[in-house]
Amino acid sequence: MDIYGFWRSQATFRVRIALNLKRVAYREIPIDLDKGEQYSPEFLAINPQGALPALIEDAASPLTQSSALLEYIEERYPTPPLLPKNLRERARVRSLAAVAISDTHPLITPRVKGYLSKTAGFDADQWRAWQTNWFSAGLKTLEARLAHDPATGTFCQGDTPGIADICLYALYEGAGTFKIKVDAIPAVDRIVAHCAKLPAFADAHPTRQADYPG
Amino acid sequence: MDIYGFWRSQATFRVRIALNLKRVAYREIPIDLDKGEQYSPEFLAINPQGALPALIEDAASPLTQSSALLEYIEERYPTPPLLPKNLRERARVRSLAAVAISDTHPLITPRVKGYLSKTAGFDADQWRAWQTNWFSAGLKTLEARLAHDPATGTFCQGDTPGIADICLYALYEGAGTFKIKVDAIPAVDRIVAHCAKLPAFADAHPTRQADYPG
Numbered sequence: 001m002d003i004y005g006f007w008r009s010q011a012t013f014r015v016r017i018a019l020n021l022k023r024v025a026y027r028e029i030p031i032d033l034d035k036g037e038q039y040s041p042e043f044l045a046i047n048p049q050g051a052l053p054a055l056i057e058d059a060a061s062p063l064t065q066s067s068a069l070l071e072y073i074e075e076r077y078p079t080p081p082l083l084p085k086n087l088r089e090r091a092r093v094r095s096l097a098a099v100a101i102s103d104t105h106p107l108i109t110p111r112v113k114g115y116l117s118k119t120a121g122f123d124a125d126q127w128r129a130w131q132t133n134w135f136s137a138g139l140k141t142l143e144a145r146l147a148h149d150p151a152t153g154t155f156c157q158g159d160t161p162g163i164a165d166i167c168l169y170a171l172y173e174g175a176g177t178f179k180i181k182v183d184a185i186p187a188v189d190r191i192v193a194h195c196a197k198l199p200a201f202a203d204a205h206p207t208r209q210a211d212y213p214g
Numbered sequence: 215m216d217i218y219g220f221w222r223s224q225a226t227f228r229v230r231i232a233l234n235l236k237r238v239a240y241r242e243i244p245i246d247l248d249k250g251e252q253y254s255p256e257f258l259a260i261n262p263q264g265a266l267p268a269l270i271e272d273a274a275s276p277l278t279q280s281s282a283l284l285e286y287i288e289e290r291y292p293t294p295p296l297l298p299k300n301l302r303e304r305a306r307v308r309s310l311a312a313v314a315i316s317d318t319h320p321l322i323t324p325r326v327k328g329y330l331s332k333t334a335g336f337d338a339d340q341w342r343a344w345q346t347n348w349f350s351a352g353l354k355t356l357e358a359r360l361a362h363d364p365a366t367g368t369f370c371q372g373d374t375p376g377i378a379d380i381c382l383y384a385l386y387e388g389a390g391t392f393k394i395k396v397d398a399i400p401a402v403d404r405i406v407a408h409c410a411k412l413p414a415f416a417d418a419h420p421t422r423q424a425d426y427p428g
Contacts, residue, residue, distance in 0.1 A: 048358040049313070060302065067281065067316060068308035075301050087289050088274065094282035099263070102281060102316045107326065115347060120334055133329060144262040 001026040002056040004046060006033045007209035010105050010174040011066035012053040017166045018070050020200035022077040030211035033110055067101050070163050082162040093157050096145060096164035100171040104138030128178075135175040136182045142168055143185040152187065154194050161195060169195040177206055215240040216270040218260060220247045221423035224319050224388040225280035226267040231380045232284050234414035236291040244425035247324055281315050284377050296376040307371050310359060310378035314385040318352030342392075349389040350396045356382055357399040366401065368408050375409060383409040391420055 001019070005012030005028045012028070019026050031037045031052055038050040046062050047054045054062040055069055063069060074082050083090050106112070108131050116122040116130065146152045156164035172192045175182065182188075195201040206212060215233070219226030219242045226242070233240050245251045245266055252264040260276050261268045268276040269283055277283060288296050297304050320326070322345050330336040330344065360366045370378035386406045389396065396402075409415040420426060 049317075049355050051317075063302065063305045063309065065309035065312035065316070067312045068305045071285075071308055072301060072305040075304065087286060088277065090289065091277045091282045091286040094285055095277065095279035098279035098281045098315075101312075102279070102320050103263075103265075106316050106320045111351075112321065115344070116334075119343070119347075120330075120336070120340070122334070126334070129333070130329070133333075137325075141263050 003028050004031050004043065004054040004056070004062075005029070005052050005209075006031055007206045007212040008174075008177055009033065009052045010170045011051075011101075013170040013174065013204055013206060014066045014101075014166050015053050015055065015069050015073070016204035017169065017201050018073045018082060018163075020204055021080065021082060021161065021166075022073060024073070024077055028209065028211075030209075032211070067097070070097075070166065074163070080160070082166070084157055084162070089151065089157055092151060093162055093164045096142065096156050097167040099138055099141050099145070100167035103141070104134055104171060105174070107134040131178055132180050135171070135178075135180050138171055139175065139182045139185050139188055142171075143188045146191065147187040152191075155191055161198065161201070165191060165195055165201075168192065169201055173205060217242050218245050218257065218268040218270070218276075219243070219266050219423075220245055221420045221426040222388075222391055223247065223266045224384045225265075225315075227384040227388065227418055227420060228280045228315075228380050229267050229269065229283050229287070230418035231383065231415055232287045232296060232377070234418055235294065235296060235375065235380075235412075236287060238287070238291055242423065242425075244423075246425070281311070284311075284380065288377070294374070296380070298371055298376070303365065303371055306365060307376055307378045310356060310370050311381040313352055313355050313359070314381035317355070318348055318385060319388070321348040345392055346394050349385070349392075349394050352385055353389065353396045353399050353402055356385075357402050360405065361401040366405075369405055375412065375415070379405060379409050379415075382406065383415055387419060 001024060003012065003015060003026050031043055037043060038052060044050055047064050053066060054064050056062050063072060083093055113127055116127060146156060151157055153159040155161045156168060169192055172188065215238060217226065217229060217240050245257055251257060252266060258264055261278050267280060268278050270276050277286060297307055327341055330341060360370060365371055367373040369375045370382060383406055386402065
């Protein structure tokens with residue numbers, strides 16, 4: 001299995017963790033977002049959207065979008081499960097994941113930065129304030145949902161890591177990549193610390209990837 | 215089943231269509247986003263995130279996030295299916311859905327409008343340009359993915375409506391709510407026209423809701 005990805009891409013980060021938890025071997029082919037390689041004709045032939053990651057199996061057509069890939073990986077490799085069996089618990093896990101995947105991450109992608117720079121004249125400080133605002137909003141929302149819910153355990157849902165933890169960890173460490181630290185989120189801090197102890201999470205970290213510039 | 219929603223909420227719109235396709239009866243309780251009712255203490259007790267929709271069954275805790283709710287509805291009421299059986303086809307449907315749910319809709323929500331108005335001084339024209347840019351990007355991405363893919367049929371995946379059609383239709387009609395029309399998307403136009411013929415889609419339309427201001 002090949003993944004087109006980038007060390008800093010939060011969406012690729014999620015897929016790396018899921019594959020590691022499932023013990024599925026993969027090779028990552030770097031697409032440098034800073035150089036705009038996602039818009040090269042070669043990559044647009046793989047994903048016309050110019051977005052990461054794209055997952056390739058054999059000669060089959062590429063699969064895209066990390067939310068779809070996490071579900072695909074879960075269905076294709078059921079062990080260990082990354083979603084609970086109970087339907088309402090599954091909904092809770094997916095809802096927590098959506099706070100990162102849908103409510104937060106799309107706001108801080110390169111294409112949004114491009115629009116705000118070119119069209120609204122955002123400078124580096126304004127972009128940083130924007131990034132910080134949304135990372136903070138996402139992580140504080142997760143804190144509000146996790147802190148006092150009896151369904152929260154060592155991890156977001158009980159005591160085994162799953163899709164919500166994958167998304168939470170990638171969001172938190174994604175903020176860290178930009179040196180953004182959000183205060184007063186103790187439940188989030190605690191779950192992230194538990195994730196970081198697991199090689200599946202730690203090995204997927206941006207700073208451990210071959211294309212990490214150091 | 216009760217849903218807290220709003221006539222214009224694209225996320226609520228998706229859930230309405232899914233419940234209609236499954237023939238599940240529900241009652242919608244309106245939360246007026248224009249009046250900021252999503253931030254009332256009463257609604258924050260239901261969803262601390264202050265976002266729509268929230269789904270309530272009996273005395274159980276609320277379920278949130280439309281992506282999680284679509285999966286929950288699919289799992290709880292399997293007939294008619296809104297996802298294919300084949301795993302790669304499921305991934306394709308979820309990936310198409312994510313273009314609307316993750317890549318597009320989060321960018322045009324009230325909280326983003328609030329930030330851009332207050333912090334970046336966006337006026338009505340700048341907000342409209344922003345909205346138009348992202349609706350257009352989302353719908354054109356879906357066009358690029360749907361137009362020449364043999365997996366596309368009458369609907370996004372083959373000839374039965376599913377989760378991708380729900381998200382596509384809500385995105386397209388969501389743009390229409392703001393009188394935004396995107397040109398040169400014939401495959402999207404065609405699928406939307408097929409959806410509009412089905413009462414499950416048509417009855418879920420913003421303009422047909424009790425709280426629609428007319």
